[in-house]
Amino acid sequence: MAGLAIQQVTKQFGDHRAVNDLSLEIAPGEFVALLGPSGCGKTTMLRMLAGFENVTGGEIRLNDTLLASRHHHLPPEQRNMAMVFQSYALWPHMNVADNVGYPLKLRRIQGSEYQRRVAHALAQVALEPYAQRSPQELSGGQRQRVALARCLVTDPAVVLLDEPLANLDRNLRASMEHSFVDFHRRTRATMVYVTHDQSEAMAMADRIAVMRDGELVQWATPEALYRQPRSEWVASFIGQGSQLAIANGAPGQRLTESALMQGLAAAHNSRAQAARQPVLVRPEHIRVDAQAPNEHDLTGRVERLTFRGERYELHLRLPSGEALLAYHHCALEEDQQVALRLLEGWCLEPDQ
Amino acid sequence: MTPSLNVGSQHRWLLSLITLTVVLLSLAPSLRLLAEALSDLGQGSESPLWKVLNAASTWRALWHSVYTSGLGMLIALVLGSLFAFVITLTDIRGKAWLVFCFMLPMMIPPQVTALSWLQLFGPASPLLKSIGMAPPLGSPQPLYSAEGIALLLGIQSAPLVFLALRTSLISLPRELIEAARISGARQTQVWGQIILPVTRHGLIAGAAMAFISSLGNFGIPAMLGIPAGYYVLPTLIYQRMASFGTGVLAEMAALSLLIGVLALAGVALQQYWMNRSRFGLGGHSGRSHDFTLGRFRPAVTTALVGVLLVILVAPLAALVVSSLVPAMGVPLSFDSVTLNAYHEVIGRQGATWRAVRNSLWLAGGAALVLMLCSLPLAYRLQRLPPRLQQLTLSAIELPYALPGVVLAIACILLFVRPLPLINVALYGTLGLIFVAYLARFLVVCLKPVSASLAQLDPSLEEAAQLAGAGPWRRLTTIVLPLIAPSLFAGGLLVFLLAVNELTVSALLWSAGNETLGVLIFNLDEGGESVLASAVSVLVVLMVATLMLSLSLLAPRLPKGVVPWQG
Structure with missing residues (x-):
């Protein structure tokens, strides 16, 4: 059980600032995802946690131990962490059991205790029959499970995962997601998981830190991130939805149907560019009526529709020219006019 | 290009060029050597191989070789x-x-x-x-x-x-x-x-x-x-x-x-x-x-x-x-320091200039000829079936992998009699050394070019082909400009190795046909250590300059072409 404190950490590579003034408090036993597009600094942050990179400024603490600061750097081998790499990083000159047991050897654990713990770790990932194989003989998913068993074997304080599913195919990912969650539930280890895939992060993490250009944009649970994204950028990055401009509301406010419809009409009528408030409308909050609309209704023209199996996605165009995404249970004609009801909206901070 | 000269005939033409080069340059000397060494085996103890294997000096030298090399x-x-x-x-x-x-x-x-x-x-x-x-x-x-x-x-x-x-x-x-x-x-x-x-x-x-x-x-x-x-x-x-x-x-x-x-x-x-x-x-x-x-x-x-x-x-x-x-034996001081040796080497010694000229001609000529051969050779090699490609590459590598002495003996065997048909005698001329260099260094020039070609995205050439460019046109307007740095580096490496070469030329030289390597060796053997040192200093300067110029070229080359830059 260990909590991680990241306090105003900054990392500078030459004149490029990869991580800027990042602060996170990670509770003991929490499963945290660092999420962001490539180049946002999430991997650099993870490597600073592991100790592969120095911090330029700020502090990292594990419980009350200082791991890294500007003047202090605890080397990775003394941090009692474990890491799962995107490329598995299995040592090719050792077989599966030796790979898993290597951290134990370094801790001078030998004999029957060594055998027992290696066998236990391999059993947890269902790989006992492969103990004597060489890593090259295994499939991608099996290799990643060996890497996971290597993490299990020493009861590390923190487990770091660097895009561990990026090299696996789609079907395998789902079952590996399950393995990670299962692993977390059993060990209750603090886990930090780096990914650029929002669905992975949403499915597994207790809390998600969304990063952009080296900065923390939002730090929240998956539900909060989906329902209350902070800014236009987060809203476009997480889940599906449309952003409209309205004349009322303030960032962080939830609008009811009437307030939203009024704001939309006001923005449409005034055409004033000044007071525009971006609002996020999720597709599940839109009711589409395929009957011919009357003059009081908000209307939209069907530009395109995509069959998704359980439903259709409608790409609509509002009279104001704004695009809107909605779901509908049956197919509609292209260019058809439909009546729309927007049940609720969430006001966003505009991006600079 | 005439319409009759279609793609198939182009490739056939290139293929025969490859076969000819490989057979003549790479395989012929080794095969000739093998035939000579195994000749007259029927004579029992009188056959050359048997005599050599029975001589104590052979086994002593072999042990010396293994000991010093080990x-x-x-x-x-x-x-x-x-x-x-x-x-x-x-x-x-x-x-x-x-x-x-x-x-x-x-x-x-x-x-x-x-x-x-x-x-x-x-x-x-x-x-x-x-x-x-x-x-x-x-x-x-x-x-x-x-x-x-x-x-x-x-x-x-x-x-x-x-x-x-x-x-x-x-x-x-x-x-x-x-x-x-x-x-x-x-x-x-x-x-x-x-x-x-x-x-x-x-x-x-x-x-x-x-x-x-x-x-x-x-x-x-x-x-x-x-x-x-x-x-x-x-x-x-x-x-x-x-x-x-x-x-x-x-x-x-x-x-x-x-x-x-x-x-x-x-x-x-x-x-x-x-x-x-x-x-x-x-x-x-x-x-x-x-x-x-x-x-x-x-x-x-x-x-x-x-x-x-x-x-x-x-x-x-x-x-x-x-x-x-x-x-030799005089200590260096402000009074004794002299540039006489350099004057002697550059000014008076006729043999020095001759050796420098010979080496430059040999190295420059070999580099140029090999650069010209390497591009079509590497280009066609790329399109051979993998097994055949491996075999051809091994054959080309053979004269470079064998110790220089072996190649020299093989070349003497091959050219000691005047060439049939044209009746030209290569033995005792610079031509013999030149041919030996071509055989030995072909692989040195070919490797960077092959590496560069292997990195080339095939779609670049396919796009040119769809645009209507024939094989020669693609080779000269698309492929050549892209791999030019590697080709040049290959030539430079050949020059660097050939200009200092001693092993092959030590056995193949004759009066008037000395190379720079032979000159240093002969000067030292003749007790002229000071002159030999002066020539050597010049050689080291030249080597360092060539290496530096290759280093400058390195950023434009595939990895591994310049040996000292990983």
Whole structure:
């Protein structure tokens, strides 16, 4: 059980600032995802946690131990962490059991205790029959499970995962997601998981830190991130939805149907560019009526529709020219006019 | 282009060119040698092979070869792995310069290395005399010994071990090391338990390369061994040929076969370990793994610089000092310093200019011809079925993998009689050396070009093809501009190797046809050490300049073309 404190950490590579003034408090036993597009600094942050990179400024603490600061750097081998790499990083000159047991050897654990713990770790990932194989003989998913068993074997304080599913195919990912969650539930280890895939992060993490250009944009649970994204950028990055401009509301406010419809009409009528408030409308909050609309209704023209199996996605165009995404249970004609009801909206901070 | 000359005929034409070149240049000399060595086997104990195998001198020279090369290999292993591990893995400063200086001995011709070390030690050493540390007159030159030969062979071939190991170290994925460190391994444990086992095949391959290269070395055992009566296989062949001429060709062919087989066994071993070293490692490679030296950095830096001072700077300094004194045995001072040797070499000695001219013509000509052949050859090779491509490449590699003496004997055998049909005699002319160089260095020019072609996205050419460009047009307007740097680098490497070449030309030269390598060797043998040193200094300057110009070209070349830049 260990909590991680990241306090105003900054990392500078030459004149490029990869991580800027990042602060996170990670509770003991929490499963945290660092999420962001490539180049946002999430991997650099993870490597600073592991100790592969120095911090330029700020502090990292594990419980009350200082791991890294500007003047202090605890080397990775003394941090009692474990890491799962995107490329598995299995040592090719050792077989599966030796790979898993290597951290134990370094801790001078030998004999029957060594055998027992290696066998236990391999059993947890269902790989006992492969103990004597060489890593090259295994499939991608099996290799990643060996890497996971290597993490299990020493009861590390923190487990770091660097895009561990990026090299696996789609079907395998789902079952590996399950393995990670299962692993977390059993060990209750603090886990930090780096990914650029929002669905992975949403499915597994207790809390998600969304990063952009080296900065923390939002730090929240998956539900909060989906329902209350902070800014236009987060809203476009997480889940599906449309952003409209309205004349009322303030960032962080939830609008009811009437307030939203009024704001939309006001923005449409005034055409004033000044007071525009971006609002996020999720597709599940839109009711589409395929009957011919009357003059009081908000209307939209069907530009395109995509069959998704359980439903259709409608790409609509509002009279104001704004695009809107909605779901509908049956197919509609292209260019058809439909009546729309927007049940609720969430006001966003505009991006600079 | 006429419509009748379609794509098929173009490729046929190229294919026959390849076959012809490979057969004439690469296979013919080796096959001729094999035929000669195995001739008259029916005569039993009178056959050349039998006679050679029964001679005590053969087995003595063979043992000498194996002993000096083996010891040299161990020295190379120690030096090469020290530099490779420290420079590739740690955060030592000035890596580029350390690598350049460590690689320089490989490019300096062996006879120059031998000469500079001879000037460093022994009672007549001008450097030791100048600083008053020379041993008394009459004391033996310590380098005229098996161990002396082995030491220099080790220094000369250490860069081969360095390169092989550095290549495996650089391709070692960063994650393998990071995974070990986060598992709790200290730097020394990571090195001993992860890095060393994963890269040991590269180390073994490098050692095999050092052994083969030492086995074929002629300059060092010739300058250090012949005065002491210590013969290895190449010098034994040279000495026999010098004494008895073409009369003993058949026996020399048999001797060459022996050393050729030994060398090829080494090549096979090296190939085997190189293939074993490819684990199919995934992950991010190509980034150096910075081990922090911390407070040991000054000590480690001092150690490396110290080694370089001993193996490179001190001998070269001795060489320069020797070239500035009026005569051997005179200490260097403000009064005695003189540029006479350089005047003599550049101004008066007719033989020097002739040798320089010959070497420049040979090297320049070989580089140009090989550059012209390499592009179509590599282009067509790329399109051969993989098995055939492998076979062809092995055939092309053969004259370079075999020790130079073997190729020289093979070329003499092939051209000792006037060529049939055209009735032109190549034996005793520069033409013979030229042909031998073409055969030997074809692979040196071809490899960078092939590497470059392999990296070329095929769609570039396919796009040109769809746009309506025929094969020759694609080759000249699309492929050539893209691989021009590699082609040029290949030519430059050939020039660098050929201009200093000694082993082949030592057996093939004749009066008036000396090369630069032969000149240094002859001057030293004739007791003109000061003149030999002056020529050597000029040669080293030329080598360093050529290497620097290749380094400048390096950013535009595929990885591995410039040997001293990983």
